[in-house]
Amino acid sequence: MAAQSVLGIDLGSNAIKIVELVKRGNNLVLSSLGSIPTPPRGLMSDVPLDEQAVIDVLMKLLKEMKVNSRGVHASLPESxxxxxxxxxxxxxxxxxxxxxxxxxxxxxxxxxxxxxxxxxxxxxxxxxxxxxxxxxxxxLTLIEKYTRIFEAANLDILSLETDAVASSRIIPKSLPEKSNELILNIGAGTSIIGIVKDKSLIFVRTVAAAGESFTRTIADELGFSPSQAEEYKRTYGLNRDSLEGKIFTTLSPSIRQLMEEVKKVIVYFNGQYPQEKLTTILLSGGSVRMPGLVSYVASETSLDTQVVNPFENISYNAAQKTMIESNASYFTVAVGLCIKEWI
Ligand SMILES: Nc1ncnc2c1ncn2[C@@H]1O[C@H](COP(=O)(O)OP(=O)(O)OP(=O)(O)O)[C@@H](O)[C@H]1O
Ligand SMILES: [Mg+2]
Structure with missing residues (x-):
């Protein structure tokens, strides 16, 4: 019998990310991966037409990826x-x-x-x-909605958990078995701040300072259209030397707000576990590609700051490599969901 493959599906507010994995012997192998923009009103809306739009793009992506699996581990939006x-x-x-x-x-x-x-x-x-x-x-209304969406896409839900629980499975091999990390997933509508202690998630908080609000700030403050603002954000981000630091200065209040929350979580951890040390920040989510972001987080917190690679223990082919290399951490939640199958 052929090994059974499964899907990890992250229905983000900005994009749907899917990873399909199969276990061959002791190896996890990537069968397929893909992403597609979430329809604008998408998951926030309770209108049946908007729900149908999500189902349609989900099915489109599954078809494009030529997935063989029906079983899916999926996540609920943390916020x-x-x-x-x-x-x-x-x-x-x-x-x-x-x-x-x-x-x-x-x-x-x-x-x-x-x-x-x-x-x-x-x-x-x-x-x-x-x-x-x-x-x-x-x-329950959220669970019912997700159940409807996956059933309509002809998938079987194997499990539903949160984005943070899924992300907490992606800990770099280089870190010791007993260690404490802060996970920071900066998505579109939400940033998730979590603490993983000895491989278990022990704390989660969400904040609205994330990709969408960064773009909106640039558009509002500098009078750009949303798409221009998005382009400026992606091109200059937190780079202090570009455009005389104009984009950096505009983004500063939102980024500082996010960093204040991160620091509060670090203070919480130190208060709760005075004998322990939080050593590392693990970054994921689409917004970590913003220029200058990683070094900004590192310098603000003085902690080792890494962008996670959820494919570290997974084999993939040359074509998939191109897709992964530029954007591995984008798939952190989807991979974290999928590997649940074998834990
Ligand atoms: N190069 C880049 N520079 C800055 N931001 C980027 C870049 N590439 C993508 N982004 C941002 O990443 C965000 C999308 O990330 P992601 O797919 O993790 O969000 P999501 O999972 O759909 O949203 P959420 O988790 O909030 O529901 C968008 O706001 C987008 O602007
Ligand atoms: Mg997300």
């Missing part, structure tokens, strides 16, 4: 999901599973019967008789 770290009295697994819904109620700004709850025990302290739990609550 629409509530992720909190909560401290509870020490409970057994069984006690926790029966009480989590009621415990969760006070932390979630939605009626508890309108969300799907997922959780992971992060740590236990016998001295304090307490446990720390990562709580993830996804609105």
């Amino acid at each position: 629409a999901v509530f992720t909190r770290v909560i401290d509870l009295p020490n409970l057994t697994e069984k006690e926790l599973s029966s009480s989590i819904k009621w415990e969760a109620e006070q932390y979630i700004p939605l009626p508890i019967d309108k969300v799907n709850i997922d959780y992971a025990i992060l740590s236990r302290s016998n001295e304090a008789n307490s446990m720390r739990v990562l709580l993830i609550a996804a609105p």
